Amino acid sequence: MSATDHLGELLSAYLDGEVTTDESVTIRGHLADCESCRGDLGDVMEARAAVRALPLLEPPAFLLPAVEQPAVGRWYVPVAAAVVVVVLAVGLLLGRPTPVTTDDVTVPHTELTARAQAMNGVQP
Numbered sequence: 086m087s088a089t090d091h092l093g094e095l096l097s098a099y100l101d102g103e104v105t106t107d108e109s110v111t112i113r114g115h116l117a118d119c120e121s122c123r124g125d126l127g128d129v130m131e132a133r134a135a136v137r138a139l140p141l142l143e144p145p146a147f148l149l150p151a152v153e154q155p156a157v158g159r160w161y162v163p164v165a166a167a168v169v170v171v172v173l174a175v176g177l178l179l180g181r182p183t184p185v186t187t188d189d190v191t192v193p194h195t196e197l198t199a200r201a202q203a204m205n206g207v208q209p
Contacts, residue, residue, distance in 0.1 A: 090115075092122045096129050 092112060098104050099112050116123050 091119065092116075096122070100126075100129060100133070136196065173179050 092099070092115060095104065095108070095112060099109065103113065116126060
């Protein structure tokens, strides 16, 4: 870090402990030599202290119903999901097609030959 560089946004990260050990050493070295950045660090620390000293406020009454409203009325989501699972399971178990065997199908040999020839573009 050169003498013309200043810490700027790094000051908040430094105070939050969000810098690496190497960065922290560099920042402390810069603060030892730079009166401007020491002043900025003091300003940031004062601003943080002022914000922390602010009283906690209760939200306005008109916002409370929206914030405190329980998630009642959302009961239908898990019920709907359960219904979908049951319907799919029943559909899979009962809706399986019955396998067709050659014993169940009777197609005359001549018809099969005609169909095969038609598929291959052969005229009978």
